[in-house]
Amino acid sequence: MAEIKKVATRDSYGNALKALGAEFDNLVVLDADLAGATKTGTFMKAFPERHFDCGIAEANMIRMAAGLSTAGLVPFPPSLATLA
Numbered sequence: 001m002a003e004i005k006k007v008a009t010r011d012s013y014g015n016a017l018k019a020l021g022a023e024f025d026n027l028v029v030l031d032a033d034l035a036g037a038t039k040t041g042t043f044m045k046a047f048p049e050r051h052f053d054c055g056i057a058e059a060n061m062i063r064m065a066a067g068l069s070t071a072g073l074v075p076f077p078p079s080l081a082t083l084a
Contacts, residue, residue, distance in 0.1 A: 014039030030077040038078040
């Protein structure tokens with residue numbers, strides 16, 4: 001039987017964003033000073049021009065994501081509650 005490797009949800013999230021970013025040029029990631037905690041730093045290292053740190057302002061991050069989506073981009077604005 002194959003051994004199952006347990007991976008934290010946030011690690012999987014960061015890796016998935018990096019893989020999706022390689023496939024889709026319109027994918028952007030926003031952060032509220034949480035790139036280390038949400039593991040989106042993986043995406044940031046690969047695509048720094050498509051990563052936006054909004055500071056400690058989650059509500060503004062969501063507003064920015066809404067605006068970016070109207071411009072044809074696909075934003076991912078994670079916060080700790082979404083990765084629990």
